[in-house]
Amino acid sequence: MSAITAPFRRIAAYYDDPEYFSQILKIALPITLQNFVFSALNMASVVMIGQKGEVAVAAVGLAGQVFFLLNLVLFGLGSGTAIFTAQLWGKGDLENIRKVLGLSLRLSLGTALFFFILSQFFPEQVLGIYTTDAQVIAVGASYLRVFSWTFFFFAITFGYVFILRSTGNVRLPVIVSVISLVINAFFTYGLVFGAFGLPEIGVNGAAIAIIIARGVECVILVFATYADKTSPAAATWEELRFFDWGFTWKIMKPVLPVAFNEIFWSLGITTYNIIYARMGTAAIAAFNIFGTLDNLAFIFFIGLGNATAILVGNKIGAGDEEAAQRYAGRSIGLAMSTGVLVGVLVLLLRNPVLSLYNVSPEVLGYAYKIMTIAALALWLRASNMIIIIGTLRSGGDTIYSLVLDGFVIWLVGVPLAALGAFFFMLPIQWVYLLVLSEELTKFILGLMRYFSRKWINNLTQSV
Numbered sequence: 001m002s003a004i005t006a007p008f009r010r011i012a013a014y015y016d017d018p019e020y021f022s023q024i025l026k027i028a029l030p031i032t033l034q035n036f037v038f039s040a041l042n043m044a045s046v047v048m049i050g051q052k053g054e055v056a057v058a059a060v061g062l063a064g065q066v067f068f069l070l071n072l073v074l075f076g077l078g079s080g081t082a083i084f085t086a087q088l089w090g091k092g093d094l095e096n097i098r099k100v101l102g103l104s105l106r107l108s109l110g111t112a113l114f115f116f117i118l119s120q121f122f123p124e125q126v127l128g129i130y131t132t133d134a135q136v137i138a139v140g141a142s143y144l145r146v147f148s149w150t151f152f153f154f155a156i157t158f159g160y161v162f163i164l165r166s167t168g169n170v171r172l173p174v175i176v177s178v179i180s181l182v183i184n185a186f187f188t189y190g191l192v193f194g195a196f197g198l199p200e201i202g203v204n205g206a207a208i209a210i211i212i213a214r215g216v217e218c219v220i221l222v223f224a225t226y227a228d229k230t231s232p233a234a235a236t237w238e239e240l241r242f243f244d245w246g247f248t249w250k251i252m253k254p255v256l257p258v259a260f261n262e263i264f265w266s267l268g269i270t271t272y273n274i275i276y277a278r279m280g281t282a283a284i285a286a287f288n289i290f291g292t293l294d295n296l297a298f299i300f301f302i303g304l305g306n307a308t309a310i311l312v313g314n315k316i317g318a319g320d321e322e323a324a325q326r327y328a329g330r331s332i333g334l335a336m337s338t339g340v341l342v343g344v345l346v347l348l349l350r351n352p353v354l355s356l357y358n359v360s361p362e363v364l365g366y367a368y369k370i371m372t373i374a375a376l377a378l379w380l381r382a383s384n385m386i387i388i389i390g391t392l393r394s395g396g397d398t399i400y401s402l403v404l405d406g407f408v409i410w411l412v413g414v415p416l417a418a419l420g421a422f423f424f425m426l427p428i429q430w431v432y433l434l435v436l437s438e439e440l441t442k443f444i445l446g447l448m449r450y451f452s453r454k455w456i457n458n459l460t461q462s463v
Contacts (some may be wrong), residue, residue, distance in 0.1 A: 032303030080255030090317025119148030146454030180217030264406030286366035308390030341377025413438030
């Protein structure tokens with residue numbers, strides 16, 4: 001009996017650390033709440049747009065791919081600089097934190113400008129990469145031209161949010177996001193359907209609603225940050241405009257692999273979506289519907305990944321590498337076990353969620369099967385998020401992360417998905433199963449790297 005129970009006792013002893021759970025939940029829960037509200041209201045927006053038919057769903061979903069790419073590049077820049085700010089906060093270096101913020105804002109706004117130009121002047125060409133459906137392209141291009149005005153608000157917000165999170169202030173971004181998302185839901189309903197005395201604009205009404213919400217979010221966040229004079233993010237104009245080539249290179253050396261990681265990974269995801277879209281409008285509409293529930297299912301792991309990155313970075317910056325190793329390991333195990341439970345919940349919610357959409361039985365059938373496969377593999381994707389975002393990146397191991405996350409998708413996932421879709425002519429759910437081979441590869445290689453301890457690097461010494 002003792003031999004049977006021994007592994008369980010070791011696991012219980014490994015997780016017997018109230019300080020870990022106290023710190024991880026203090027950061028993870030507010031971020032999870034923020035992402036839950038965002039995903040829930042985003043799902044509500046998709047459902048509202050879905051009442052206009054599957055062309056509207058496909059058009060807005062494909063237009064959203066441009067924002068998806070922007071979001072991931074900004075996430076790469078933000079999470080890359082957050083590696084420094086988390087470790088610098090552990091060391092207590094406020095001056096360099098604010099210099100990093102200034103650099104992050106310049107990079108983010110430059111990226112937003114690039115995507116804005118694409119969306120304003122070449123929307124048809126961009127959407128034509130994904131689909132040949134002229135009606136979907138026309139609706140999506142009109143939506144994208146309006147929607148792209150949010151990019152600048154989003155870039156500024158992103159820069160401040162990452163600094164606030166990595167220095168322990170997760171409450172302010174959550175409060176501001178909840179306010180913004182409620183405003184977004186109100187105006188989306190009003191402008192799409194002509195409610196609350198607002199004009200009925202249709203699909204473009206959803207884009208206008210996002211502009212209003214993102215603008216309010218940006219203004220409130222910046223105002224509240226500077227209202228607190230002690231905030232690490234309350235940088236002066238001189239600190240924000242500080243520029244030195246030596247300092248910039250020291251920051252960018254580990255940040256660039258993260259940015260390239262997100263670019264290569266996002267282009268891989270974009271290629272997946274091109275493959276799905278080329279399989280037909282029903283296939284891409286089904287995948288967009290699946291994405292709304294998938295975002296809800298994944299919110300806790302986004303919070304856990306960000307919280308792990310902050311705490312592990314703080315521990316490395318403070319010189320406590322043993323605690324960093326333990327915290328990362330506990331979070332990986334927590335993601336695996338919780339991923340199984342959330343996967344079961346997704347299986348139970350498939351039918352209620354799908355009943356909300358006014359689309360064809362073919363689209364619903366595809367979405368149901370994709371959700372089933374995704375639910376069974378949720379633990380795998382959740383674990384990879386903690387390994388890559390929460391562990392390797394926070395330890396400054398950004399080149400290995402680039403190989404693991406940015407290259408494996410092209411070496412494994414994309415070739416198998418293309419073969420399944422265009423050579424073997426498989427249904428979309430089996431193509432998605434082939435895509436998940438990428439996740440299994442990353443999981444095996446990522447765990448090997450974690451146990452090697454080669455991922456732990458104290459970056460504060462470089463600045």
